[in-house]
Structure formats: structure tokens, C-alpha cells
Amino acid sequence: MCAAHDVAVPARTTVVRAPGKLYIAGEYAVVEAGYPAVLIAVDRYVQVRVSPARDTGHITSDQYASLSLEWHRRDNDMVIEPDQTPFDFVLAAIRVVEEAAVGLGASLELYDLDITSELDDDAGRKFGLGSSAAVTVATVRALCEHYRLDLTRMEQLKLALIASIEVQRSGSGGDVAASMFGGWIVYRAFDREWVRAERVARSLTEMLAIDWPGLEVSRIVPPDRLRLVVGWTGSPASTARLVSGVQARKGQRSVHYSRFLAESRSCVTELAEALGRDDGVGIAAGIRRNRELLRGLGEHSGITIETPKLQRLIETAEACGGAAKTSGAGGGDCGIVLIDRDADIDGMLAAWERADIRPLNLRVHQPEGTVE
The missing domain is CATH 3.30.230.10 (Ribosomal Protein S5; domain 2)
Structure with a gap:
């Protein structure tokens, strides 16, 4: 410096x-x-x-x-x-x-x-x-x-x-x-x-x-064979409120929260490794496992992380061959899908349109600067 x-x-x-x-x-x-x-x-x-x-x-x-x-x-x-x-x-x-x-x-x-x-x-x-x-x-x-x-x-x-x-x-x-x-x-x-x-x-x-x-x-390094698709539910969510809600309750359910933390660490580490070697099967498994961990956290904390519309977004993506979950704190906002480029993406998007879920035309912003 x-x-x-x-x-x-x-x-x-x-x-x-x-x-x-x-x-x-x-x-x-x-x-x-x-x-x-x-x-x-x-x-x-x-x-x-x-x-x-x-x-x-x-x-x-x-x-x-x-x-x-x-x-x-x-x-x-x-x-x-x-x-x-x-x-x-x-x-x-x-x-x-x-x-x-x-x-x-x-x-x-x-x-x-x-x-x-x-x-x-x-x-x-x-x-x-x-x-x-x-x-x-x-x-x-x-x-x-x-x-x-x-x-x-x-x-x-x-x-x-x-x-x-x-x-x-x-x-x-x-x-x-x-x-x-x-x-x-x-x-x-x-x-x-x-x-x-x-x-x-x-x-x-x-x-x-x-x-x-x-x-x-x-x-x-981003996955080569998979396409990232993002859907927006049209319902903005308060990340600060949701995260604070979980933090306020973690002491009441300390055993479950500690287990959630350990399993999340393992899941994310394995997902990062799968992403690094462009392992489509491992990537999909990591996304699905993280979804289940978040659903369990929501149930034990009394916080709605996966709303009905987010559930619809995810289940539609899964039916079309993708791996999907909420993104961020949930409670609204976006869901993300990692899906093979040859899968039925058009069918998924059509189902989203019928459910009033808006696909966002997003691309990854390229890396900047040196990570130390």
C-alpha cells in the first residue's frame, strides 16, 4: 500500500x-x-x-x-x-x-x-x-x-x-x-x-x-457446460430483516444451527470444488443440497425463505433438467438455475411466464483486480 x-x-x-x-x-x-x-x-x-x-x-x-x-x-x-x-x-x-x-x-x-x-x-x-x-x-x-x-x-x-x-x-x-x-x-x-x-x-x-x-x-472458473438462468418473483425482500430474524433465533435452536453451519460449509466447499473441475453432476448436487439446507433452516427458524413462487420457479427448473434454489436471503427476490445448455430452457421460461416469474437478462460481470 x-x-x-x-x-x-x-x-x-x-x-x-x-x-x-x-x-x-x-x-x-x-x-x-x-x-x-x-x-x-x-x-x-x-x-x-x-x-x-x-x-x-x-x-x-x-x-x-x-x-x-x-x-x-x-x-x-x-x-x-x-x-x-x-x-x-x-x-x-x-x-x-x-x-x-x-x-x-x-x-x-x-x-x-x-x-x-x-x-x-x-x-x-x-x-x-x-x-x-x-x-x-x-x-x-x-x-x-x-x-x-x-x-x-x-x-x-x-x-x-x-x-x-x-x-x-x-x-x-x-x-x-x-x-x-x-x-x-x-x-x-x-x-x-x-x-x-x-x-x-x-x-x-x-x-x-x-x-x-x-x-x-x-x-x-465458471462452469463451461452449464448456463446460469435467473428468475425474479416480483416480490422484493428485506435481506437485513430475514438475516436478523435467523440471527435472533439461532440461540434458541443452537444444536440445529450449529449443524446447519457445518453442513453449509461442507456443501459450499464441495460445490466450489465441483465448479472448479466443471463437474456438472457435482454442481447440480451441491445446488440441490444447499436448497434443502436453507429450507430446513427456514423451518427451524420460523422464517419464510422459499416462498410459494420461488418454490414454483425451482420445481419448474428441476422438471426441465436444471438444479435450482433461492438466491440470497429468499423471502422473494430471485431464484437461480444452473442448467445444461441443451436442456429444455425454453419450456422452463414458458412455465415461468405462466407463473408470472420474470427471467432477468443477466450475464456475469468479468473479473476485475487481483484477489490476494
């Missing part, structure tokens, strides 16, 4: 986009430190544009067309006008990057930050592609570039993770990692409580330089 040059940044506009994500396997278990999940980044994006401002900076988003947040500098502090709630993740990312910038010798500036998103439909309903993570990553990357901070992708990931846990206590960070690195990844979660404690004891630049317990990102 190299320090930024202590010189004024020239007036210029920085534009960065970050992809959305989908979970392939490992949901819920991945919130525990060291437990793995498989994710992909997808070609729907949040874009952040940073441009110099004079007296007052603005933060705007096409998701909140009537709302513009105004801010100014008081020395190095960011002074914000009221009503910041829709921009919580953006503001957390700004604070963290600027703390790092000061620690690396950069001079802080005033700027406008404009956000545009492709992660919801025309009516503003979210697809469940990780908009909070994507906007956090895009903001971190845009400001690192704006301030010319010479940080690796892993160091930028740590900044984005710190920003995320300042807003949302229960997140695993897998969506952040997928958005930061792109492609197919195996992600293992960091110890959130350790990070919170170390933030008090260490400087932010020290936090970037040290290893975090549990945190690991590695790449997977």
Missing part, C-alpha cells in the same frame, strides 16, 4: 461503476466469520460520478429524483444538511475513504457525487442484486480514484466492508466482495466484532495493512 502524494488533486470528473451480485450458495451461514459462500457479479450496475464543486457539494441519485443532499466543509469535516437517510451507505463510504485519504496525506476537497442505478425495475422495485453493496463499492472506488489513493482491490474491499458494517450490523460482506472483484468468487466472512474492536484500537491505515480473521476471497 502506497501513500498518496500530498498535492492538490486537479479538477476532473471521476466515473466508476460497480456491478450487482447474486448468491449461488452459502446464504445465512456466510454471516458467521470464516464460513464460505459462492457468489457472482452480474452486468447490472451502480454508477458514481464525482466532480469538483465550489461552495456546496451535492449528493444525488436517480432513485431519489426529488432529493438532493447538500454538504460543505468545515476544516476537514463533512457538514451535512438534514435528511440523509437514503444515502446512509454512500455517506459511510465517503467518511471511511476520506479518513484513509487524510491518513495517506491527501488534501480533502468539495465535490458533487451523482449516482445512477440499473439494479431495480422501471417502477423502482429492487431485483435483489445488492444495490447497497454496489453503491458502497462504487463510492469507495470513485473516491479512491478521485483522491489518487494507491490502494489494492483488497484494501478497497476493507474500506467498503468497514463502511457497510457502520450502517448494517448483520451483513456478511459477500455482496460487497462480489461487487468489488467481479466474476465468480468464493467468499469467507470476516469477524465483524473483531473489526469493530480494532477500529477503536488502530488507525484506518493500519486496518488496511493487517489480515482480518476469517476474511478470504478466491476466484472460481
Whole structure:
């Protein structure tokens, strides 16, 4: 990690986009430190544009067309006008990057930050592609570039993770990692409580330089023979609410939860290995096993993970030769299917249409940066 040059940044506009994500396997278990999940980044994006401002900076988003947040500098502090709630993740990312910038010798500036998103439909309903993570990553990357901070992708990931846990206590960070690195990844979660404690004891630049317990990102070569198909149920779900619900109940059913964690770790590890060797049979078995683990978790926790429409999506895919499951926290949003390219995909999509399930035209966003 190299320090930024202590010189004024020239007036210029920085534009960065970050992809959305989908979970392939490992949901819920991945919130525990060291437990793995498989994710992909997808070609729907949040874009952040940073441009110099004079007296007052603005933060705007096409998701909140009537709302513009105004801010100014008081020395190095960011002074914000009221009503910041829709921009919580953006503001957390700004604070963290600027703390790092000061620690690396950069001079802080005033700027406008404009956000545009492709992660919801025309009516503003979210697809469940990780908009909070994507906007956090895009903001971190845009400001690192704006301030010319010479940080690796892993160091930028740590900044984005710190920003995320300042807003949302229960997140695993897998969506952040997928958005930061792109492609197919195996992600293992960091110890959130350790990070919170170390933030008090260490400087932010020290936090970037040290290893975090549990945190690991590695790449997977995508399967060659299988096609990924994504269906959206039209019912947005609250990941934070669902994950918090499971976390609140895990102590009441500690034996089952411990067994779920162990079986999820084994399942995801075997799935990642099957993906790595392009083993279609092993991949399908891993997807189906993870589905059953999540269904069992939902039953024991009293949380609806697989809704009736998601069940219809999955069963239709299975009938056409695919392996399918919920993606993410469930409760709505998306289901994913891995299916042989020669299978009856058209028949599956026709059945989805009759069930009012919308196929999403998504491709994998290509890998970016070096995973360390």
C-alpha cells in the first residue's frame, strides 16, 4: 500500500461503476466469520460520478429524483444538511475513504457525487442484486480514484466492508466482495466484532495493512457446460430483516444451527470444488443440497425463505433438467438455475411466464483486480 502524494488533486470528473451480485450458495451461514459462500457479479450496475464543486457539494441519485443532499466543509469535516437517510451507505463510504485519504496525506476537497442505478425495475422495485453493496463499492472506488489513493482491490474491499458494517450490523460482506472483484468468487466472512474492536484500537491505515480473521476471497472458473438462468418473483425482500430474524433465533435452536453451519460449509466447499473441475453432476448436487439446507433452516427458524413462487420457479427448473434454489436471503427476490445448455430452457421460461416469474437478462460481470 502506497501513500498518496500530498498535492492538490486537479479538477476532473471521476466515473466508476460497480456491478450487482447474486448468491449461488452459502446464504445465512456466510454471516458467521470464516464460513464460505459462492457468489457472482452480474452486468447490472451502480454508477458514481464525482466532480469538483465550489461552495456546496451535492449528493444525488436517480432513485431519489426529488432529493438532493447538500454538504460543505468545515476544516476537514463533512457538514451535512438534514435528511440523509437514503444515502446512509454512500455517506459511510465517503467518511471511511476520506479518513484513509487524510491518513495517506491527501488534501480533502468539495465535490458533487451523482449516482445512477440499473439494479431495480422501471417502477423502482429492487431485483435483489445488492444495490447497497454496489453503491458502497462504487463510492469507495470513485473516491479512491478521485483522491489518487494507491490502494489494492483488497484494501478497497476493507474500506467498503468497514463502511457497510457502520450502517448494517448483520451483513456478511459477500455482496460487497462480489461487487468489488467481479466474476465468480468464493467468499469467507470476516469477524465483524473483531473489526469493530480494532477500529477503536488502530488507525484506518493500519486496518488496511493487517489480515482480518476469517476474511478470504478466491476466484472460481465458471462452469463451461452449464448456463446460469435467473428468475425474479416480483416480490422484493428485506435481506437485513430475514438475516436478523435467523440471527435472533439461532440461540434458541443452537444444536440445529450449529449443524446447519457445518453442513453449509461442507456443501459450499464441495460445490466450489465441483465448479472448479466443471463437474456438472457435482454442481447440480451441491445446488440441490444447499436448497434443502436453507429450507430446513427456514423451518427451524420460523422464517419464510422459499416462498410459494420461488418454490414454483425451482420445481419448474428441476422438471426441465436444471438444479435450482433461492438466491440470497429468499423471502422473494430471485431464484437461480444452473442448467445444461441443451436442456429444455425454453419450456422452463414458458412455465415461468405462466407463473408470472420474470427471467432477468443477466450475464456475469468479468473479473476485475487481483484477489490476494
